[in-house]
Amino acid sequence: MSQSRRETGDRRRIATLAVVVADYDEAIAWYTGKLGFSLLEDVPLGEDKRWVTVSPGKGGARLLLAKAADANQRAAVGKQAGGRVFLFLETDDFARDHAAMLAAGVDFREEPRREAYGTVAVFGDLYGNLWDLIEPVKTTEE
Incomplete structure (x- = not known):
């Protein structure tokens, strides 16, 4: 399958990586303020959930800042x-x-x-x- 994909010119890439965060707004402030990333999207999805993406620039993957929703996810914050x-x-x-x-x-x-x-x-x-x-x-x- 990988050889036929190369032959047809199809390209795949990792476009978005999820980073589990404790709070959307503090994560946005940190990534944009400390690292100089751009806020690409901040879309409310209901029930305290948002689609938030940031990026350091063109051509690379972006980060999805995903707020921890339960105890298991909160335990993963900072330890991914x-x-x-x-x-x-x-x-x-x-x-x-x-x-x-x-x-x-x-x-x-x-x-x-x-x-x-x-x-x-x-x-x-x-x-x-x-x-x-x-x-x-x-x-x-x-």
Whole structure:
């Protein structure tokens, strides 16, 4: 099936990832204020439920901020990857974005470091989910 998909030119991508949050408005404020994301959608769905999406820019996946609705979901807030890095925010200018995020009060858990794949530093979101801010190594194909 995957070969026939390639032959027909069909493309698939991950467009939206759900992040379980405790509160819509505080999550919107954090992602837009601290990370500089854009609020794309905030649509009321009834009964304290909303369709809220944010994005760091064009061309990548967006985040659906999904408010925890029960005790099981509330227990997952901030622990969606079991303590591992959950999401990877790529940048074309690590120094610029790292400085801006520090100035906005983002909680970096380590100093920036250079790896074979790029410059990276781990930070926590407002609930404790871990992220990498990463500037990938430029390849000759870019």
